[in-house]
Amino acid sequence: MTRTVYYTATSLDGFIATADHSLDWLLSRRSDPDGPMGWTGFEQRVGALAMGATTYEWMQAHDPGGWAHSVPAWVFTHRRLTGYPGADIRFTRADVGDVHAEMVAAAGDRDVWVVGGGDLAGQFADRGLLDELVVSVAPVTLGGGAPLLPRRLELVRTEHAVNGEFVCVRYDVVRTRPGSATDPADA
Template identity: 60%
Template sequence: MTTRYYTATSLDGYIADPDNSLDWLMAVPDAGTATGDVGEFLRGVGALCLGSTTYEWMAANEPPESWHDNYGDRPTWVFTHRVLPEFPGANVRFVAGGVESVHAEMVAAAGDRDIWIIGGGDLAGQFADAGLLDEVIVGVAPVTLGGGAPLLPRRLLSDQLRLVAVEQLGQFAKLVYRLR
């Protein structure tokens, strides 16, 4: 079982623009190619984890029935201090507090499959701070935003990260780093 943060980022390291929009990502001509391996990745995922901003973006930009089409009945934890809308039929738990106790629940629910931290960067950083993040996978888009939500707002130095894979997916560079 591995806890993975898998996301797209701009070349200058942002996962959303200053308005928390992903329009920049959807405008990249090969965006579908870059996410083409998500289906294969998802087959190995037993539990999902999101921050409230990521979840709210999904709720505002995806049709309600898309949750089950995209993620099935995988148990999902959303970290928030607010009341958020629910996707009909989604297996979602809204939680607050530290990631450590919730991670243990996610591990139990995932079984022998992985945990996917979909976003955001600060949530992935909390898992890294707690020593619970095993891998960072990023699809680097040919876009610069100049500001927005950072990929991973933590100081992780080269002795903590090991590059294990590089792949070109259309206009995207997919980078896979393991945390030590």
């Protein structure tokens, strides 16, 4: 079954990038891509990508070797962006709810990876389309920047591990019926 997963890293104080969109704090950290909850195992489950324009532009600026993904990618943007030759990148201004079924179909029996950022993941969550959050917490504070997930979201921890310098946690997103006794809005 295809799941929509926000797989990311965060600082201890809950930011995925600095105010100037830098990831230097992350790239200097040690982890094992083949270790617990590591990148290698996750990447094998991915059949489609969703990302915002800022994440896409950061990837263009910091990956001079070209597009590193072989699966279709949707970039949610209102900007005019350039693609990579031969890559299946689809720029869209549509609401995430309007293209989610297309992403799931493209993913086949694999997952949709919400690459970034936090607000985009929040848009999926707002529409009940986010299934899982996998976050690796780095031992650093940034004091500000792009928040991990600028929404209230109820989660249930399903797994945790230590990988290098990171504490990694997998959560399922809790879905409730509006107005039910378990609806977080009623708390």
